[in-house]
Structures are given as structure tokens and as C-alpha cells.
Amino acid sequence: MAGHSGAPGRSVTSRALGLLDAFDSATPRLSLSEIAERSGTPLATAHRLLGELAGWGALTRRADGRYEIGRKLWDLGLLAPVQMELRQVAAPFLQDLHNTIRDTVHLAVREGLQALYVERVSGRESVPMVSQVGSRLPLHATGVGKVLLAAAPTDVVERALRSLTRQTRHTLVDPGRMRRELAEVRRRRYARTSEEMSAGAASLAVPVQLERSNGPLVVAALGIVVPPHRRDLPRLVPVLEVAARGIGRELTRTRDFR
Amino acid sequence: MAGHSGAPGRSVTSRALGLLDAFDSATPRLSLSEIAERSGTPLATAHRLLGELAGWGALTRRADGRYEIGRKLWDLGLLAPVQMELRQVAAPFLQDLHNTIRDTVHLAVREGLQALYVERVSGRESVPMVSQVGSRLPLHATGVGKVLLAAAPTDVVERALRSLTRQTRHTLVDPGRMRRELAEVRRRRYARTSEEMSAGAASLAVPVQLERSNGPLVVAALGIVVPPHRRDLPRLVPVLEVAARGIGRELTRTRDFR
DNA sequence: CTCAGCTTTCCACTGGCCGGGAGGAGTGCA
DNA sequence: TGCACTCCTCCCGGCCAGTGGAAAGCTGAG
Numbered sequence: 001m002a003g004h005s006g007a008p009g010r011s012v013t014s015r016a017l018g019l020l021d022a023f024d025s026a027t028p029r030l031s032l033s034e035i036a037e038r039s040g041t042p043l044a045t046a047h048r049l050l051g052e053l054a055g056w057g058a059l060t061r062r063a064d065g066r067y068e069i070g071r072k073l074w075d076l077g078l079l080a081p082v083q084m085e086l087r088q089v090a091a092p093f094l095q096d097l098h099n100t101i102r103d104t105v106h107l108a109v110r111e112g113l114q115a116l117y118v119e120r121v122s123g124r125e126s127v128p129m130v131s132q133v134g135s136r137l138p139l140h141a142t143g144v145g146k147v148l149l150a151a152a153p154t155d156v157v158e159r160a161l162r163s164l165t166r167q168t169r170h171t172l173v174d175p176g177r178m179r180r181e182l183a184e185v186r187r188r189r190y191a192r193t194s195e196e197m198s199a200g201a202a203s204l205a206v207p208v209q210l211e212r213s214n215g216p217l218v219v220a221a222l223g224i225v226v227p228p229h230r231r232d233l234p235r236l237v238p239v240l241e242v243a244a245r246g247i248g249r250e251l252t253r254t255r256d257f258r
Numbered sequence: 259m260a261g262h263s264g265a266p267g268r269s270v271t272s273r274a275l276g277l278l279d280a281f282d283s284a285t286p287r288l289s290l291s292e293i294a295e296r297s298g299t300p301l302a303t304a305h306r307l308l309g310e311l312a313g314w315g316a317l318t319r320r321a322d323g324r325y326e327i328g329r330k331l332w333d334l335g336l337l338a339p340v341q342m343e344l345r346q347v348a349a350p351f352l353q354d355l356h357n358t359i360r361d362t363v364h365l366a367v368r369e370g371l372q373a374l375y376v377e378r379v380s381g382r383e384s385v386p387m388v389s390q391v392g393s394r395l396p397l398h399a400t401g402v403g404k405v406l407l408a409a410a411p412t413d414v415v416e417r418a419l420r421s422l423t424r425q426t427r428h429t430l431v432d433p434g435r436m437r438r439e440l441a442e443v444r445r446r447r448y449a450r451t452s453e454e455m456s457a458g459a460a461s462l463a464v465p466v467q468l469e470r471s472n473g474p475l476v477v478a479a480l481g482i483v484v485p486p487h488r489r490d491l492p493r494l495v496p497v498l499e500v501a502a503r504g505i506g507r508e509l510t511r512t513r514d515f516r
Numbered sequence: 517c518t519c520a521g522c523t524t525t526c527c528a529c530t531g532g533c534c535g536g537g538a539g540g541a542g543t544g545c546a
Numbered sequence: 547t548g549c550a551c552t553c554c555t556c557c558c559g560g561c562c563a564g565t566g567g568a569a570a571g572c573t574g575a576g
Contacts, residue, residue, distance in 0.1 A: 011563075012270040012533070013307060017314040020334060028337045033553060044535045047555070049271060056275040060339075065554075069338040071369070076278060077335020078392040079286045080327040081318075095379065099357065111329070121353065134336040269532075270564065290523065302566050305524070323523075 015041060016049045020058065025134070029066045082109065086220060087119045089250045090208075093243045094121045097224075101236060104225045107208070107247075108144040110152060111136065113160050115145040115221070140178060141167045143203030144221035146191035150182045151207060151218035157182070170195040190237050191221075194228050202228040206240045209248045219251065273299060274307045278316065283392070287324045340367065344478060345377045347508045348466075351501045352379045355482075359494060362483045365466070365505075366402040368410060369394065371418050373403040373479070398436060399425045401461030402479035404449035408440045409465060409476035415440065428453040448495050449479075452486050460486040464498045469510045477509065 022030055022038040030038070036046035050067060053059045057072030077083070090107050098105045098121040106120040114136040139145035139152075139160050149160055161175040172178050185191045194202040205223030209216040222244045224236065280288055280296040288296070294304035308325060311317045315330030335341070348365050356363045362380040366373040372394040397403035397410075397418050407418055419433040430436050443449045452460040463481030467474040480502045482494065 011310060013274045013310045014314060016271045016274070017311075017316065023334060023337055025337060028339075028342060031553080032555095042535050043554085044537090044556085045533085048533085048535095052269060052271040053275075056272060058275065069334055071338060071340060071374075073331060074335040074338035074340055075392060076281060076327055077332040077338075079281055079283060080329060080332035080335075081286075082329060082332055084286060092380065095356075098353075122350070134333060291521085300566050301523085302525085302568090303564085306564080306566095 012049075015039075015045070016053060019046060019049055019053065023069060029062070029068045031066045035067065082116070082118050085251070085254070089254060090119055090220075090222075090247045093247050093250075094119060094222075097121075097222075097239065097243045100239060101224065105222070106144070106225070107220055107222055108142075108148065109220045110139065110148040110156075113139055113156070113163065115139055115142055115148055117144075118220070137197060138165060138167070140164050141171050141193065141197040142223070143191045143193045143205030143225075144223040146182065146185050146193065147205045147207050147221035147223070148218070150185040150191065167197050168195055168199055172196060190240070192233065200228065201225050202230070202233070204233050204236060204240065206237065206244045208244045208251070211248065211252045220247075222247065270307075273297075273303070274311060277304060277307055277311065281327060287320070287326045289324045293325065340374075340376050343509070343512070347512065348377055348478075348480075348505045351505050351508075352377060352480075355379075355480075355497065355501045358497060359482065363480070364402070364483070365478055365480055366400075366406065367478045368397065368406040368414075371397055371414070371421065373397055373400055373406055375402075376478070395455060396423060396425070398422050399429050399451065399455040400481070401449045401451045401463030401483075402481040404440065404443050404451065405463045405465050405479035405481070406476070408443040408449065425455050426453055426457055430454060448498070450491065458486065459483050460488065460491070462491050462494060462498065464495065464502045466502045466509075467506045469506065478505075480505065 018039045019035055019041065022035045027034075032047055032050060033043065035041075035050065036043045039046065041049070050059065054061050054067065054070070057070045059067045059073075060070040061067055086107070086109065094105045094107060104120065104122040106117055106122075108115040108117045110116070115138070116136050117133055120133050137145060139149040149157060152160075161178055164171070164173040164175065164178060166173050172181060190204065190206045192202070192204055197203075203223050203225045205221050207218045208220040208222055210219045222240055224240065226233065276297045277293055277299065280293045285292075290305055290308065291301065293299075293308065294301045297304065299307070308317065312319050312325065312328070315328045317325045317331075318328040319325055344365070344367070352363045352365060356379040362378065364375055364378040364380075366375045368374070373396070374394050375391055378391050395403060397407040407415060410418075419436055422429070422431040422433065422436060424431050430439060448462065448464045450460070450462050455461075461481050461483045463479045465476045466478040466480055468477045480498055482498065484491070
């Protein structure tokens, strides 16, 4: 009386992949039973599938029996376009920028209603830091986020305005004000925040544009994070712009060969 | 007369994962039929499985129909221990090092008989560069490789000595000489190369050690790449050592909490 | 128009997947 | 030392999800 019975319509493959969903940055190491529970898979099944994943190299089994993401997935991840096209081109520019201005520099793209941080160069001391390569933060409370939102299609903007979550007491949560703020960002071609995401941190960001025959396209945002009391931010805008244009130009060149 | 017949013993999961093996840094974008051929999977089967992989987010389908690695795999890859433990700890040190000495700095671990580059900070100009985050180079022809090999178990050393492939006319390919070279590396606690991997590039590397109750353990190598004519390399050794010890200390601290 | 090369869909057949449950290994407590 | 508990590994018969050859779309070139 064994046989098939598990949730119908779920393919083997989707189950196996579902197991990987159990891993996230908060819990990068999991035991068999944790994975089984998180993914709603019977223990025996999870055990078998995890064995296959580990055999291929998607996961590694540690000495204590827990599983973690394997080197093969790391390798494959490096081939993702986020990584390849953008990061590789941008890295030296972020580098230079960081050498010049000494503050934390980062590059983000829009993913839905969030800013996805794809590259970062940070000083050692610096300000309290929330972002990290791979992390996602709300568009409305970060410098890079505002830049990306200002360039996003109308429906994205509308959805974003409907979900202005408060992060600190300085976060802009009024749709009207945010709308004006975005117009301002488009006009000035840069965005600022001051303790809107986390206390003790201000930021400045500019768009990175790809030149196309039918006009420019914002593909990313380049930003810096600084202590909020610094009053010389406007002075840094041109520096950011130079780097952003450099990245944009390089991207336009390499993008052609496709 | 259709039904099952494909190579028996191959599980669905392993087939699906096998499709991912078709992707590598030389070919990060592939069409359905390319993937099917590379992986030896019948077209119809590949099509179905790729659909599932894309549905989950492991792959993305581009407008032109070709597949590429998806954002989900990128995310998961960032959770791999190579990335997490080592890279995160080491990044600021590499940063400082690069600010001080201006040359390309990188960090590698041993993977079998190869040096796997896990992190890199490079100048813009610099020397012709082969290594890149995620790339693998032979142990015997690179600075970091020699350091890692010098610390490797005997059987690894023996296997490596049996496969000293020539990369340039300066590559050490004589097992006897290499054996002496490794002894020297252990004694001096740093390694050098001069155009042994690629013409126009010399390197210098030191070990990164984890302190354990039963003695130190070499977990990585920290190296720089410079033009071969520079004669002040020995002067840089202490600088590298300071950074390497910093990384090692930090690793030892965080490793404790496991 | 035809043709070639690719992708997508169809569908009858069957062997690989399923998972409850037994047994093993490791750990904490008395 | 024995017992209770948790976590992992393995087994095995029933059956449905996966299989892949073939044929039908879909381009774009000539």
C-alpha cells in the first residue's frame, strides 16, 4: 500500500529543486530533517533526492551531516548574466571610485520592487551597512533604489507607491511626496537619501545608462553610502557620473557583440 | 514501441542536472538543441526538463530562445561556503592590500590539482591577466598554486609532480626541480613565479593559515601579480604576510562558532 | 513558393520514483 | 548500564510520472 500518492502534479525535478529553496542567507546549512520539513517533503524522499543533488555537486555534505551549497552551484552562479555582463564591466570602475572617494560604493539593478545589489566595494571602517552583494532592499528608501524607480515603467512606480514601508523615522512614506521626489531625481539625474533606510547612513546615487538607437536605457544604479552629517555630497555627483558613464559606454560596446 | 529505453540507471534528477553541465564560461548561452546535444539527451526530453528548470528559475529563457543561468542559481551560489566564509572575511584585507601596493591581488584555494581563484581585486592597467574569480589554473605554474601545493598532502604533491604541463618556456616542468622549489617555499613561507604561467607576468604569494589546536592549517593562498621586471618583490613579502595573518586570525575567530 | 533547421506538442508504454516503516547510529539522562 | 529520544539510512511492491520517436509548427533564407 505504498506506491505513489504525494501531492499530484509535482514533478520529480520540481521537488528536487524545491529542496534547494530551503537554503537562504539566514540558514546556509541545514540538516536532512530541516530540509524535509521546510520543503514539505517526506523524509525518505528528501533523503534520496538530496543524495542525488550532493552526488552532482549542487550540495555538499559536511562532516556533521548537514548540507550546504556546493561548489558547482557557485560556479554556475558566476555564469548568470547579472554577474557576467554587468559586474565584470563595472568592477574596475567601482574600484577606481572607491580609491578616489574612500566611501562604500555599490551597484544595483532593479528586480521587481526591490533593488538587487550586484557588486560592492566597501571600506573597512565606514558606516553601518545593510547592503551586501546579493541582498535586496526596498526601492523607495535607498539612493540606488530611487534612481531605479525613477526610470521604471509607470506600473512599477504605481505599485511601489502603494507599498512605501517605513524603515526608519526618516523614510518617505507619503506617495505624493515620493512622486515629487522621483520627478526631482529625473530632473537632477541623481538621488539622495538621508537615514531613510537605516540610521546613521546617507547615500547618493546616479543612473548607469545603456545607449541604444531608440534612446538611453537605465540598466543599473551606481551609489555611495556615507555618514549623514557630510555636507559635501553635491561635490561628489560629478565623480559618480564620470564612473557611471564609463560603465555605460563599456556596456554599450560589449553588448553589441551579444 | 516508445516508452522507456534511454540509458537505464540515469535518474530524472541527474538528467536535469546534467543539462546544467552544458553551461560553462566559454558558452554561457545555449539553445535547446545545443544543450540536448552536449548532454546527450533526446530533444524532447531536454525540452521538457529545461522547461522545468526555467520555471523554477535555475535558467532564464532569452527573447531569442536561448537559455542562460538564472538569477536563482546566482543567489544560491552566493551561499556556497567558498563564497561565504572565506571571501567575506578576506575582501576588506584584499582591498587594503590593493590600496597599498596597487597591483592585482587575489585569493585562491586548492581544488584537486588546481588553484581555484575565489576573490580578486585588480587595478585597471596592470599586466596581462589570466585569472578571474571562479577560474582554475594549474598549481605548479602560479604563485598561489605553489603555496597551496607546498602545503598539500603527499599524494596530491606526487600526482601534481607527474603532470607538470608546460605553459610557457619558463614553466618548471622537471619534477626534481619542482620538489626542491616546494621545499624552498615551505622554508621561506612564500612563493614566486616569473612568467611561468603567462608571459609578461610574475607573481608572489603567501599562505593563509587557520589556527587549530593541533597546529596551523593552510586554507588558502594570497597572491599578487606584477610585471616580471620588478626587482623589489621581496620588499612586498611582509605586506602580504600581514594581510594573510589578518585573514587567518579573522577566520579562526568566526570558524569557532560554526 | 520550397526547403532546411529549429522548437513545440502529442501520446502509448513502462521502469523509475514513491514513502511508510523497520532498523541503525548517536546523544542525553538517570 | 539501560532507556528514551532524535536523527539518519535503507528496503521494496505498486503504480503513475517520465520517456522519446514522430509529426506538426515556426522562422528565415533563397
